[in-house]
Amino acid sequence: xxxxxxxxxxxxxxxxxxxxxxxxxxxxxxxxxxxxxxxxxxxxxxxxxxxxxxxxxxxxxxxxxxxxxxxxxxxxxxxxxxxxxxxxxxxxxxxxxxxxxxxxxxxxxxxxxxxxxxxxxxxxxxxxxxxxxxxxxxxxxxxxxxxxxxxxxxxxxxxxxxxxxxxxxxxxxxxxxxxxxxxxxxxxxxxxxxxxxxxxxxxxxxxxxxxxxxxxxxxxxxxxxxxxxxxxxxxxxxxxxx
Amino acid sequence: xxxxxxxxxxxxxxxxxxxxxxxxxxxxxxxxxxxxxxxxxxxxxxxxxxxxxxxxxxxxxxxxxxxxxxxxxxxxxxxxxxxxxxxxxxxxxxxxxxxxxxxxxxxxxxxxxxxxxxxxxxxxxxxxxxxxxxxxxxxxxxxxxxxxxxxxxxxxxxxxxxxxxxxxxxxxxxxxxxxxxxxxxxxxxxxxxxxxxxxxxxxxxxxxxxxxxxxxxxxxxxxxxxxxxxxxxxxxxxxxxx
DNA sequence: AAGTGGTCTAGACCACGTA
DNA sequence: ACGTGGTCTAGACCACTTG
Numbered sequence: 314x315x316x317x318x319x320x321x322x323x324x325x326x327x328x329x330x331x332x333x334x335x336x337x338x339x340x341x342x343x344x345x346x347x348x349x350x351x352x353x354x355x356x357x358x359x360x361x362x363x364x365x366x367x368x369x370x371x372x373x374x375x376x377x378x379x380x381x382x383x384x385x386x387x388x389x390x391x392x393x394x395x396x397x398x399x400x401x402x403x404x405x406x407x408x409x410x411x412x413x414x415x416x417x418x419x420x421x422x423x424x425x426x427x428x429x430x431x432x433x434x435x436x437x438x439x440x441x442x443x444x445x446x447x448x449x450x451x452x453x454x455x456x457x458x459x460x461x462x463x464x465x466x467x468x469x470x471x472x473x474x475x476x477x478x479x480x481x482x483x484x485x486x487x488x489x490x491x492x493x494x495x496x497x498x499x500x501x502x503x504x505x506x507x508x509x510x511x512x513x514x515x516x517x518x519x520x521x522x523x524x525x526x527x528x529x530x531x532x533x534x535x536x537x538x539x540x541x542x543x544x545x546x547x548x549x550x551x552x553x554x555x
Numbered sequence: 556x557x558x559x560x561x562x563x564x565x566x567x568x569x570x571x572x573x574x575x576x577x578x579x580x581x582x583x584x585x586x587x588x589x590x591x592x593x594x595x596x597x598x599x600x601x602x603x604x605x606x607x608x609x610x611x612x613x614x615x616x617x618x619x620x621x622x623x624x625x626x627x628x629x630x631x632x633x634x635x636x637x638x639x640x641x642x643x644x645x646x647x648x649x650x651x652x653x654x655x656x657x658x659x660x661x662x663x664x665x666x667x668x669x670x671x672x673x674x675x676x677x678x679x680x681x682x683x684x685x686x687x688x689x690x691x692x693x694x695x696x697x698x699x700x701x702x703x704x705x706x707x708x709x710x711x712x713x714x715x716x717x718x719x720x721x722x723x724x725x726x727x728x729x730x731x732x733x734x735x736x737x738x739x740x741x742x743x744x745x746x747x748x749x750x751x752x753x754x755x756x757x758x759x760x761x762x763x764x765x766x767x768x769x770x771x772x773x774x775x776x777x778x779x780x781x782x783x784x785x786x787x788x789x790x791x792x793x794x795x796x797x
Numbered sequence: 798a799a800g801t802g803g804t805c806t807a808g809a810c811c812a813c814g815t816a
Numbered sequence: 817a818c819g820t821g822g823t824c825t826a827g828a829c830c831a832c833t834t835g
Binding site: 565567604608622 | 803804807808812815
């Protein structure tokens with residue numbers, strides 16, 4: 314199982330890859346407890362310190378979570394993570410408030426060229442497209458267009474009975490077994506279209522902050538494209554560089 | 556020096572703080588080699604592993620850099636770091652190109668209320684204000700207004716003989732002993748002013764991406780305010796969430 | 798009390814850079 | 817050849833959670 318000897322890949326890296334694949338292929342699910350460090354070490358025939366080093370790096374990657382006295386768990390998507398990790402809009406005092414969402418549309422379509430390219434799908438593949446307006450706290454501030462590969466989100470549109478939740482990443486994880494682990498964002502300044510203007514109660518041509526986000530799984534598979542157009546009059550996009 | 560015993564702060568944290576302060580107060584300068592792990596361990600009366608753990612975290616914080624076979628060094632500000640760490644503008648193919656800069660003005664003034672607040676200075680303190688246009692590669696794309704506390708950057712404006720370099724953070728470090736370690740950014744969409752429009756060769760009112768960055772030292776002291784207004788027609792702000 | 802992760806040690810050997 | 821950081825081990829003890 315593990316290869317050892319001169320010039321080979323370090324054991325802790327091999328263990329890290331092994332644990333990552335257990336999470337990535339669904340053998341271990343979000344919230345599951347994983348075997349203790351000592352048991353993993355016995356099982357793999359290495360010392361506890363080596364397992365520990367592998368786990369430490371996965372904790373830094375937000376793949377696993379440690380709790381002293383309890384054990385090590387596969388990370389969960391909770392509101393806290395959505396808010397402080399993936400949501401970057403704050404008011405001008407620097408406070409983050411998760412906006413409420415009103416879904417305008419949720420339907421199945423053929424992917425546009427743009428969507429297909431961003432999600433690395435063959436042209437014309439079926440996708441779900443969700444449009445929603447998000448308000449902070451009363452004022453409509455963000456228009457989001459979300460695109461998902463239909464294949465991975467079977468019958469998403471039929472779930473319309475049960476309203477789509479505000480924090481979609483939790484839904485993806487719980488209902489579809491898809492965990493969003495990382496994302497790439499591109500930001501631009503654009504002009505509000507006629508529809509943007511109407512929904513956000515602004516004049517046509519008002520500058521909006523457009524965020525194009527591609528969200529990826531642990532295996533770097535793109536699963537969601539999200540285009541957000543934000544009124545940045547009373548809010549801004551916040552980023553910290555460490 | 557180090558405290559030990561039940562309920563006290565872990566040794567590796569104390570060592571981390573100790574090493575951090577040596578860098579923060581200038582005892583060790585950027586580029587300096589620090590004592591080897593084994594020597595630090597002997598000096599501090601702990602094992603190599605404990606020193607190692609402290610150093611590992613500082614390397615993750617970009618405070619120190621390890622080089623196998625050579626030693627451990629205080630991190631330097633080089634072009635690579637400026638480009639891949641603090642510079643987030645890329646063209647629409649995703650390539651980053653460091654723009655060239657043309658300085659328009661560099662003068663000493665009283666801080667505006669906004670500048671004083673962002674730099675945590677008393678109202679009316681003297682500051683240097685630099686204005687420059689940055690072009691990628693031929694096309695003027697970004698207008699930057701940079702504000703620095705005059706106190707920390709003595710006679711900056713007199714350096715006008717020697718042109719201001721393109722990568723300012725290297726200058727801060729080499730000429731003024733100030734190392735930028737982290738930054739907070741706020742992004743908004745704004746309208747191009749008359750002057751913006753002229754400098755960027757656009758129409759008045761064109762949406763621009765405005766980035767307000769406050770750059771901090773290792774000790775979290777704000778030292779630079781930088782407001783960048785970017786034409787995002789052929790470029791964008793790129794951010795990765797891991 | 799038992800089991801988990803968290804800290805710390807002492808020592809072995811490897812990989813790399815320099816002289 | 818020597819000194820550096822990088823990996824790995826075996827074992828001790830602490831801090832915390834649970835039964």
